[in-house]
Amino acid sequence: MIDFHCHLDLYANPLLTMHGSEETGTGVLSVTTTPSAWHGTSRLSRDSNMIRTAIGLHPQLARARKSELEIFDRCLEETRFVGEVGLDGSPEYLEFWNDQLHVFEHILASCGEAGGKILSVHSRRAVTPVLDYLGKHSASVPILHWFSGSKSELRRAIELGCWFSVGPGMLAGAKGRALVGAMPHERVLLETDGPFVHIKGNPAQPWDVRAVSARIADVWGIDAAEASQQVDANEKILLGG
Ligand code: MN
Numbered sequence: 001m002i003d004f005h006c007h008l009d010l011y012a013n014p015l016l017t018m019h020g021s022e023e024t025g026t027g028v029l030s031v032t033t034t035p036s037a038w039h040g041t042s043r044l045s046r047d048s049n050m051i052r053t054a055i056g057l058h059p060q061l062a063r064a065r066k067s068e069l070e071i072f073d074r075c076l077e078e079t080r081f082v083g084e085v086g087l088d089g090s091p092e093y094l095e096f097w098n099d100q101l102h103v104f105e106h107i108l109a110s111c112g113e114a115g116g117k118i119l120s121v122h123s124r125r126a127v128t129p130v131l132d133y134l135g136k137h138s139a140s141v142p143i144l145h146w147f148s149g150s151k152s153e154l155r156r157a158i159e160l161g162c163w164f165s166v167g168p169g170m171l172a173g174a175k176g177r178a179l180v181g182a183m184p185h186e187r188v189l190l191e192t193d194g195p196f197v198h199i200k201g202n203p204a205q206p207w208d209v210r211a212v213s214a215r216i217a218d219v220w221g222i223d224a225a226e227a228s229q230q231v232d233a234n235e236k237i238l239l240g241g
Pocket residue numbers: 005007084193
């Protein structure tokens with residue numbers, strides 16, 4: 001099983017999380033929030049074949065870090081994975097909405113040119129504009145992380161070919177569970193969003209995706225083994241293995 005959205009570099013002790021992932025056989029998509037963090041973060045796990053590092057520029061940092069798009073473009077050929085990228089329509093980030101659009105559009109254009117990229121996408125309070133941009137740049141494979149849009153936005157995302165990484169945050173509320181219930185099973189992946197998301201007071205760890213899978217099984221009304229087989233098959237299809 002793979003945690004498709006984890007901020008490995010932001011744990012108090014990333015090595016502990018890395019070793020735990022290896023011991024439990026949990027794959028990790030280690031997302032970054034700034035292009036300048038990519039090299040150091042990917043070096044952390046250079047000896048691990050369970051961990052892949054994505055290069056990202058978080059929408060909440062679009063104004064502060066837009067100058068790092070150059071670094072993004074330079075490093076992009078070194079990885080197949082991009083994230084965390086996207087848009088955030090929360091009031092506190094609307095002040096630099098134009099910077100967010102500029103950064104996201106640049107990243108999608110660069111990924112389109114490169115081809116074959118898999119993106120972990122943030123869309124809080126911005127699902128419709130995120131989908132508009134993804135629709136214009138269809139060369140990449142988007143995984144919508146922690147999807148929190150409406151049912152009609154979900155339908156549109158499905159039509160656009162989006163995947164969904166579902167974590168403890170989504171499953172905590174009735175609205176999130178209803179969205180998970182409406183997702184096509186063959187497009188669902190797992191995530192923790194650790195260390196930001198906590199489970200019983202502690203930062204979520206990549207191996208907590210097993211519990212996530214079991215809770216998804218409950219929402220879908222199938223048994224846990226069936227859900228985990230589905231997720232394993234989805235991961236293989238996405239990664240082409
Ligand atoms: Mn995140």
